Amino acid sequence: MTAQVKRAEGGPVLEVADLSVAVRTIDGELPIVTGVSFRVEAGQMLAIVGESGCGKSVLTRAIVGLLPREQWIVRGSARLDGVELVGQGPRAMRRVWGRDIGVVFQDSLTALNPVRTIGAQLTESIRRFREVNRATATEIARGALSSVGITDPAARLRAYPHQMSGGMRQRVCIAIALLGEPSLLIADEPTTGLDVTVQEQILDLLAARCQDENMASILVTHDLAVAATRADEVVVLYAGEVVESVASESLMSARMPYSRSLLAALPRLDDAIHSRLAAVPGQAPLPAEVGPGCRFVQRCPIRVDDCATHHPSFHADDGAGHGVRCWRTAEAATTAVQEQP
Amino acid sequence: MSTDLSLGTGPGTPVDQAEAATPLRPKRGRLGGRVWRVVSRVGVLLSIAWLLVVIIGAVFAPVLPIQDPNATDPCSGLAAQLYQGVPRSSLPASTACPDPTFDSRPGAHPSGLHTLGLDESGRDVLARLVWGGRVSMTVGFVAVGIGSAVGALIALFAAYLGGWFERTASAITDAMLSFPAILVVICVVAFRGQSLSAVSFGVAFACVPAMYRIARVGVLSMKVRDHILMDRILGIRPLRTIWVGIALNIAPAVITYFLVLAAGGIVIEGGLAFLGLSVPQPTSSWGSMISGGEDLLQTSPLVSLIPSAALVATVAAIGCLAEFLRKRQAIRGSAL
């Protein structure tokens, strides 16, 4: 329980500073994520939001050291309870996984071993962390399953992954991720592909468990509404860099035109039927197409000529820690995002 | 009805403009990558060149300016005696061969007279090589081609239609696959006698189930794609769907596997000929040429080595080509 001792000293559980990830291609390095910084405190949930291809999954995989070194280059720093994670070898990272960081992935079917029962997988994980006998491990496993809201855990322990629904499997994955009482939980699109009612249950569960254990957590999602309702802080990623970082209750007053267009493009339950959505044209640039200026420039409704040539820096322009990467935040705050002519 | 509805984007379709930027295209490679690309490119070109030479030789053998593959050099008898040390003066006079030289003895080395030398019976190795290539190419490309086409066609319809047709076809091919291909060919030859058509038939027969298995997997993977369903919704007739929607998509995989089978077919024919079970003597075949030269390995190794090299080069060239096609497909496939 060294982690808890450190946490008592204060300071963030995870501090990511200027983290960049590049992939090796036959034609050299291709940057996928550039200069990402954020911190997560104990008991806090940080959401990383972005469209597919924005680098959000690569970013989290880089933090937990899941990117094969032969192919990926990770630079910068990610400190967990003060311990640097970047540059750690696979053996060192294996000690971190499960014990200090719990990870939940989108695809619960592939995350679990299809030929072993849930019970076998749980007890194996338990005995990795604690020296207990089989019976005690089963007892702990049963408790772990009920703690993630699974009814009749004894029967579920004997089930194979394919015999469970997607929501139930994701609960098992969460139970496994929490077994080692990690100080940080990373959930990468944990509810994508699940039904909306099941999604609600899973998100409730994640939030409740993180609260109970005073755990820091990162929720990676493409769904702004999910991020807004569950997280304390939202980091918006676009084309591999952070464009806005804002407390979730201030999300509606986001400044970066990209965040604003995401908000405007969400269908709501209160707007008129058959009304048009505010859709910005085009799509995000691929890593190889990124230009020298702002990466959102081609789609931005309030761009000026300089935006295409000068790369805006990320700056916090108010006391509340609301950070934005945009040259025209003043205009952005007052201009409504609308469909472009 | 020509209203432009490109949506939130207005006329001039900035959607396309913004997206038109070409996605990741290799511009300049690292040195290792470039060298490797050049090497593989050269390998492919060499393979194609060699196969073209063999195929052209096989097709045009009767009209090429080469000697009769089955005729013994008229001087070979006298030249053999000469080579064994019999003095030229004690050789009998012959109208067919007024002036025998070492170059005409059986197993003679390459010379101006015989470009690749003579074989153990005093026949021209170059001519026999070209005519032997005819056998290999017939078995490798024609027989395997027909067998593969039949296998692929059965797979196309069986897997598309499913039901009892597919179950029957799969059961039969499974049974056929349980016998080694060479055994199948030997059986056919045993029944029908030694001839090129018997060997070809045997090889073609052995190819049907092998190609069926591969093509069937391809058809099944295409069949579950939505474009097959969409063809139905659009009122496109099943035959067109089978052809455009499925056959053309699995064609690269089928062609690649056809090449693998062709190499196999050539090796099987070579093996049978080596055992004397392929085309009957005196018809030349690379396998029989190799076995024929066995006795001369000490003195004239080239008699066996030349057809061996031709066989190895042909099989390697086909393999190289198949590998090239497979890689290209993989790149295409990853873009899907």
Add this chain to the structure above:
Amino acid sequence: MSAREAIDTVQTTPHDQVRPALRVERLDVEFDVDGGKLRAVSDVSLEVAENETLGIVGESGCGKSTLARAILQAPPPTAGSVWFDDQDLTTLKGEDLRQVRPRLQLLLQDPTSSLNPRQTVWHSVAAPLRVWKRGTRAEQDARVAEVLKQVGIDPERAKHSRPAEYSGGQCQRICLARALALRPDVLVCDEVVSALDVLIQAQILNLLEDIRDLYGLTMVFIGHDLAVVRRVSDRVAIMYLGRLCEIGPTQMVFDHPAHPYTRRLLDSIPLVESATETRTSAAPTGEPPSPLNPPSGCRFRTLCPKARDHCAVETPELRQTGDGQWVACHYPNVPVTAARP
């Protein structure tokens, strides 16, 4: 008309005077699965008026996609009838059915899979025109260019590009162009924006609305996202485990959901605005029943907060609760005004 009048069905049209373009009567779809029959759709009746969009909402496994395909006879339903243009599609065979096909078109969730990977985009869009010999070759080419422009795809680029060279959103546009080429009367959209990022989703939704107006399409819009379906639909139907729970004018269903399941779906939607609100909802954590073995009586009863003993015995029929709103529940949230005629 006589055939239509002869069959007594639930009048679920919004206005009695509007002629239904599509009428589904007591549709059943069964599949053979290991260990029995899976009844994916059971006893579904509904109508879609001309130029109307009917939204169908439900979670995975509720049979909504099966219903869409059954309407289009691909594959045909096990029982029931689909009336279109005074013909019962379920009775048509072979060439007769093929002749109707161009008038009823379909868009699917995965647009890249819907296009032949080896054909150029131009060829894919032109194929139906060629097969149906619509006009001369030059007219066909002009039509292809026209529909491609209408959906925002550059026709010149389409001539030499394959689907793999386009993004998901663009492929969806191409599929739409192909469906429109034959000028259909009915367009069935099955989860067409589910796989797209929110900004692209907004573009496609706007495009669909414009195309619907331009072509006067009758649409069936299937989705799991209530906010998305709500925006494009005149009326919505809610499905649960193969049965209709509720059907009615969109505004009415969303404002006054009569079925407890509709209520639950609505409550599960995460809303950006509600970030500051403390979440109190304790979503029921029960495991949804399997479609292979649905509960007796009302299928929602196992998760329903209002369920009583009666619900397990009798399957609720659709009953009217308001003008055009029908609900299949013994204890609806809105008082019933009329029973099934």
